[in-house]
Amino acid sequence: MPFANSNKGVAATAATSLPASTNRYLGWSERWLPKLSLFPTLLVSGTAIYVFIVWTGVLSFTGSRMLPRYNFVGFDSYRAMFATERFGVAATNIVIYASLYIAISLALGLLLAILLDQKVRGEGLLRMIFLFPMSLSLIVTGVVWRWIFNPGLGLEKFAYDMGFVDFKLDWIINPSLAIYTLVIAAIWQSSGFVMVLMLAGLRGVDGSIIRAAQIDGASMPYIYWKIVLPLLAPVIFSATVILGHLAIKNFDLVVAMTNGGPGYATDMPATFMYAYSFERSQIAVGAASSIIMLGVATLLLVPYLYIQIRRGR
Amino acid sequence: MTAAITIKSLRKTFGALTVLHEVDLSIEPGQFVVLVGPSGCGKSTLLDCICGLSQPTAGSLHFDDQDVTNLPPRERDIAMVFQSYALYPSMTVRQNIEFGLKVRKMPKAERDKEVTRVATLLKIEHLLDRRPSQMSGGQRQRVAMGRAMARRPRIFLFDEPLSNLDAKLRVEMRHEIKRMHQLVRTTTIYVTHDQVEALSLADVIVVMKEGHIQQVGTPQEIYDKPANTFVASFMGSPPMNLIPARMKRRDGVAGAELLPAGGLPNWIKLQEPAKPIADGEELIIGIRPEEFHFTSERPLLDGDVAELTLPINVLEPLGSEYVFTSTVNGAEVSARLNAKSGPHPDGDTLQVLFEPRRVCLFDPGTSNRL
Numbered sequence: 001m002p003f004a005n006s007n008k009g010v011a012a013t014a015a016t017s018l019p020a021s022t023n024r025y026l027g028w029s030e031r032w033l034p035k036l037s038l039f040p041t042l043l044v045s046g047t048a049i050y051v052f053i054v055w056t057g058v059l060s061f062t063g064s065r066m067l068p069r070y071n072f073v074g075f076d077s078y079r080a081m082f083a084t085e086r087f088g089v090a091a092t093n094i095v096i097y098a099s100l101y102i103a104i105s106l107a108l109g110l111l112l113a114i115l116l117d118q119k120v121r122g123e124g125l126l127r128m129i130f131l132f133p134m135s136l137s138l139i140v141t142g143v144v145w146r147w148i149f150n151p152g153l154g155l156e157k158f159a160y161d162m163g164f165v166d167f168k169l170d171w172i173i174n175p176s177l178a179i180y181t182l183v184i185a186a187i188w189q190s191s192g193f194v195m196v197l198m199l200a201g202l203r204g205v206d207g208s209i210i211r212a213a214q215i216d217g218a219s220m221p222y223i224y225w226k227i228v229l230p231l232l233a234p235v236i237f238s239a240t241v242i243l244g245h246l247a248i249k250n251f252d253l254v255v256a257m258t259n260g261g262p263g264y265a266t267d268m269p270a271t272f273m274y275a276y277s278f279e280r281s282q283i284a285v286g287a288a289s290s291i292i293m294l295g296v297a298t299l300l301l302v303p304y305l306y307i308q309i310r311r312g313r
Numbered sequence: 314m315t316a317a318i319t320i321k322s323l324r325k326t327f328g329a330l331t332v333l334h335e336v337d338l339s340i341e342p343g344q345f346v347v348l349v350g351p352s353g354c355g356k357s358t359l360l361d362c363i364c365g366l367s368q369p370t371a372g373s374l375h376f377d378d379q380d381v382t383n384l385p386p387r388e389r390d391i392a393m394v395f396q397s398y399a400l401y402p403s404m405t406v407r408q409n410i411e412f413g414l415k416v417r418k419m420p421k422a423e424r425d426k427e428v429t430r431v432a433t434l435l436k437i438e439h440l441l442d443r444r445p446s447q448m449s450g451g452q453r454q455r456v457a458m459g460r461a462m463a464r465r466p467r468i469f470l471f472d473e474p475l476s477n478l479d480a481k482l483r484v485e486m487r488h489e490i491k492r493m494h495q496l497v498r499t500t501t502i503y504v505t506h507d508q509v510e511a512l513s514l515a516d517v518i519v520v521m522k523e524g525h526i527q528q529v530g531t532p533q534e535i536y537d538k539p540a541n542t543f544v545a546s547f548m549g550s551p552p553m554n555l556i557p558a559r560m561k562r563r564d565g566v567a568g569a570e571l572l573p574a575g576g577l578p579n580w581i582k583l584q585e586p587a588k589p590i591a592d593g594e595e596l597i598i599g600i601r602p603e604e605f606h607f608t609s610e611r612p613l614l615d616g617d618v619a620e621l622t623l624p625i626n627v628l629e630p631l632g633s634e635y636v637f638t639s640t641v642n643g644a645e646v647s648a649r650l651n652a653k654s655g656p657h658p659d660g661d662t663l664q665v666l667f668e669p670r671r672v673c674l675f676d677p678g679t680s681n682r683l
Contacts, residue, residue: 211366212399216413216464217387230403 109194
């Protein structure tokens with residue numbers, strides 16, 4: 001009897017205390033498990049990105065040349081960088097490249113999307129064909145377009161062989177036109193991607209809105225301009241941000257296609273940075289150009305983040 | 314301003330599928346015509362052909378004397394209200410209403426005047442600076458109507474405009490549409506699958522099924538004299554009861570026997586059908602549920618009165634009336650009785666009256682009215 005009694009007592013205490021202990025256990029794991037699982041990512045991105053950003057920032061204020069040195073010289077390397085003609089060329093190039101690349105990719109992508117939205121047969125296949133360039137690496141794209149533009153190999157040779165002996169397409173070896181060959185190659189790669197984004201946006205437009213506008217008497221171009229385009233504003237904005245960061249990062253395409261040449265006519269900030277940091281033993285100047293790039297990229301991203309946060313609320 | 318519409322042997326096919334077969338229809342200026350039918354009957358396709366968003370495969374379409382068969386929508390001088398309202402999302406109500414006027418290059422001062430007129434008419438003045446996303450369904454529907462009215466078109470088209478509204482708002486907007494039509498008297502074609510909307514709005518109802526027009530007539534004609542069993546069962550809620558029976562003459566007078574389940578056969582007199590029917594031939598007897606009456610209503614009925622004792626399958630008291638179902642000649646029959654005229658029916662059977670002259674007869678072979 002006492003035995004049975006005590007047994008019952010144990011059972012009772014176990015029953016009441018068990019939930020509490022499970023709770024405490026769950027509480028600990030619930031509190032720490034997410035943090036623990038995020039820790040490796042945080043550690044890697046923290047060091048690989050943010051620590052090195054700071055380090056680059058520090059180096060840009062030193063007189064480092066081939067190896068990092070910590071003799072602080074203030075804004076000397078920035079001054080030196082802005083004084084070189086090459087940086088001016090790179091800065092002008094990125095402005096030309098980015099603005100043409102973004103504007104034409106958007107326009108071409110939108111046009112393709114509108115055409116593809118007219119209930120064309122084989123739409124799925126066409127969509128895939130247009131999107132395909134996006135799956136190539138920029139190196140491959142660069143090599144292909146280098147060949148196409150090569151006067152002795154590509155289009156010019158082809159036209160010559162066809163009998164058009166006066167045909168000339170030597171942009172890639174012309175310092176003032178070579179930058180546009182990069183623009184063309186990059187547009188070829190991205191406009192299909194923009195098209196897919198725009199197509200998704202167009203599919204979200206209620207067809208009866210377009211029908212209503214038709215009955216109201218508007219022509220199709222006017223309908224697209226006045227009614228459909230405003231509805232695509234969020235898509236256009238996202239596409240611009242994506243294309244914008246692709247343009248600023250652009251490095252591999254230049255390396256594969258022109259390697260900054262002829263001379264340094266097609267240099268971009270990224271290739272400028274690489275050349276000064278690792279080829280010309282001017283780490284401080286390279287670091288300074290990185291910091292300028294970061295600043296510009298941040299300025300472009302701020303409005304995007306602002307809108308995202310406001311929408312999140 | 315308002316136009317007559319003449320549709321001649323209009324046909325529309327999509328590949329092998331024929332959506333409209335040889336549709337003929339003429340609509341007088343100022344009429345409110347409702348196209349009604351189940352989904353897939355071709356009513357929306359017909360509307361699309363009238364507004365020009367869809368090209369008919371064959372046939373012709375005239376507005377007054379003008380052949381508009383091949384004109385694009387913008388040259389037809391019509392306006393349309395859509396089920397999804399189809400307001401331009403990026404524009405304010407004012408911009409929505411004046412869009413069509415702007416496209417037609419109307420000067421600003423006139424445009425403003427027109428917007429004010431329409432807004433006052435539809436009581437949406439306070440909404441003019443809002444965007445469609447900031448309004449309720451009913452408000453959007455009003456704006457869509459305003460946009461259609463601002464251009465003063467010669468024809469209004471409505472494509473199921475009330476389907477996206479809740480029941481209460483639907484009734485309210487139905488009145489609003491009727492009021493607008495009485496005010497402007499523009500030829501209107503209104504597509505719906507809701508027979509109540511059709512009966513309450515139309516001057517003329519066009520009942521369609523599978524690309525064929527089944528019947529054209531006033532709401533009362535459609536309701537009282539349906540052309541065939543499809544119209545009889547589509548219009549009215551609950552629909553007309555269709556009871557299979559056989560012609561059985563007594564002393565040369567047309568009649569038929571009705572056999573309530575579990576009861577005794579009951580001979581009722583019928584109107585002599587226009588087409589001669591031999592004794593013993595099959596026919597379908599159509600009776601509207603509200604044609605049944607409590608026996609206490611006998612003094613209100615004229616002429617011959619038939620009497621039936623019906624078994625009660627299910628009884629639903631609805632306050633103002635009782636709806637009950639029964640079985641006659643093996644068919645389910647529903648009846649609506651005025652609750653004021655009789656006590657709550659209890660028991661298994663109920664004695665009811667109806668006037669044989671209010672009964673419709675159909676041919677079971679062709680399903681057309683006899």
